[in-house]
Structure formats: structure tokens, C-alpha cells
Amino acid sequence: MSKTRETATLGGGCFWCTEAALEQLAGVESVTSGYAGGHVDDPTYEAVCSGSTGHAEVVQVEFDPAVLAYEDVLEAFFEIHDPTQLNRQGPDVGSQYRSIVLYHDETQREVAEAYVDALDSAYDDDVVTEIEPLETFYRAEEHHQDYFAKNPDDAYCTFHAKPKMETVREKFDATVAE
Numbered sequence: 654m655s656k657t658r659e660t661a662t663l664g665g666g667c668f669w670c671t672e673a674a675l676e677q678l679a680g681v682e683s684v685t686s687g688y689a690g691g692h693v694d695d696p697t698y699e700a701v702c703s704g705s706t707g708h709a710e711v712v713q714v715e716f717d718p719a720v721l722a723y724e725d726v727l728e729a730f731f732e733i734h735d736p737t738q739l740n741r742q743g744p745d746v747g748s749q750y751r752s753i754v755l756y757h758d759e760t761q762r763e764v765a766e767a768y769v770d771a772l773d774s775a776y777d778d779d780v781v782t783e784i785e786p787l788e789t790f791y792r793a794e795e796h797h798q799d800y801f802a803k804n805p806d807d808a809y810c811t812f813h814a815k816p817k818m819e820t821v822r823e824k825f826d827a828t829v830a831e
Contacts, residue, residue, distance in 0.1 A: 664709035665734030666742025673801035674817040680721025737778035755787035
């Protein structure tokens with residue numbers, strides 16, 4: 654029996670932007686914003702933003718591996734953020750915005766490590782993406798879920814999420830329109 658759903662957990666800056674871009678990929682069933690990689694149980698957005706919890710803003714991408722391979726999810730993820738920026742993405746600064754892949758099993762670990770190793774030669778600067786096992790994913794507060802869809806005219810979304818969404822539409826098989 655083949656898997657009908659797989660999960661990828663990724664952090665590459667603000668989860669609003671990552672969620673809005675990746676949910677457009679054909680084969681993606683859902684994207685949930687949340688927190689992972691830290692040392693505090695049930696963190697809040699405010700606590701994560703303080704940088705004191707060790708968590709990153711991440712998204713969990715549920716996808717159909719018969720339509721979209723894990724490697725393809727990684728490709729889109731690395732296309733929409735700069736994996737050479739340490740503890741930041743664009744205007745967002747702090748360890749909560751770090752580039753991180755949280756793997757769910759050994760196959761994902763191996764694929765992510767190979768992908769990052771290959772990607773490293775494509776950049777002048779070192780790729781700083783962390784690759785760690787997912788221990789616990791904490792769903793972000795409800796107002797952070799589908800943030801772009803709920804707030805398409807928000808200035809942050811206009812300047813940061815929209816360009817990432819356009820990149821996904823131009824380079825990948827996208828299924829969702831604004």
C-alpha cells in the first residue's frame with residue numbers, strides 16, 4: 654500500500670509568506686503555520702518573536718506524494734527564501750526566522766541533506782539551513798492561519814508574500830489563484 658499523504662515541516666522566514674507560496678503547489682493538500690525546533694511547550698507568537706523559546710516560524714505542508722515529491726517541495730521552499738541568511742529573511746531578523754528543514758523520517762533527512770549539499774555550490778555564501786528531526790510541531794494561533802488569504806492588502810503581504818507566490822506560479826505547477 655502506498656502512502657497517500659506525506660508531511661514536510663519547513664521554516665524560511667515569516668510563516669505567512671511561506672504558507673501563501675507553498676499552498677499553491679499542485680499536490681499540496683494543506684499548509685499549517687506553526688512553531689518548531691525550540692525548547693518551550695505550547696509557545697505563543699509573542700514568545701517565539703521574543704527569540705527566547707528557540708522555536709522557528711515554520712509551516713507543515715501536507716501533500717500527496719503521487720502528485721508532488723518531497724524533493725519538489727524542497728525545491729519550491731528553497732526558491733522562495735535565501736538559505737544563506739543566518740537568522741533572518743529580508744526584514745525579519747531573529748532565530749525564529751532561520752532557515753530550517755525539520756525531517757519526519759530518515760528518508761526525508763537523507764533527501765534534505767543531499768539537497769542542501771548540492772545547493773551549497775550554487776551560492777557564493779554558505780548555505781546555513783539547519784536540518785533537524787521534528788520533535789514537536791505547535792500550531793500557530795488561528796489568526797496566523799491563511800493569513801495572506803484573509804489579509805491580501807496587508808502591506809507586509811503585498812511586499813513580501815506576493816512576490817514569493819508569483820515565483821511559485823512562474824516556476825512550478827501552481828493550482829491556487831489569488
